[in-house]
Amino acid sequence: MAERKVSRSVVIAAPASRIFDALAAPRRHPEFDGSGSVRENAHGPERLELGSRFGMSMRLGLPYRITNRVVEFEEGRLIAWRHAGPHRWRWELDPLEDGTTRVTETFDYSYAGAVVYQLLGYPARNARGIERTLPRLKRLAEEG
Structure with missing residues (x-):
């Protein structure tokens, strides 16, 4: 069975706490x-x-x-939310030794009817959105 997740990562020259503050607001x-x-x-x-x-x-x-609910949370490290649909948007922050942070954004549709999501093109569409979101978050966090 396929993993049914779309993830992309970026390394941001900022502490995880600063990045998490933006995600949690x-x-x-x-x-x-x-x-x-x-x-x-x-x-x-x-x-x-x-x-x-x-x-x-x-x-x-x-x-x-749309109304979302936070379904996973670890201060400074992990936050995920979902709405009425069963899929989740997840953000994982991994502080690195050099003071930077690896941020991974995931569209997780393993909780959903995968065939419908695939037919509607959500995995590819959301991958493109993630690929545009991460540089924006990087710029926001690095500029403080």
Whole structure:
């Protein structure tokens, strides 16, 4: 069985805590989103933690709103959320010895009907979004 995950990584010249602070602040998500679909934080806490719910104004062809829930959380190292769909967006931060951080973003659709996701082109589309998001997050974190 296929892994059913799309992941990309980048090394960022910033401490994991700075990067995690941006990921855990939903109001900052539009600043680094490379998919072009995240518009603004609609509701939720200033800082996410396990179980937090937060809403985003989105646009994928048409505007819509979505509510997410944080389903994995380890301060400074891991955060993942999902909405009504069973797939997850996961961010893993691995601090490196030289003070940089390897950041891996994953679209994990192993919880979903993989055939439907593949037919709709989500794995390839989300890979392209991740490939545009990571450089934006890198720039944001390195510029402080």
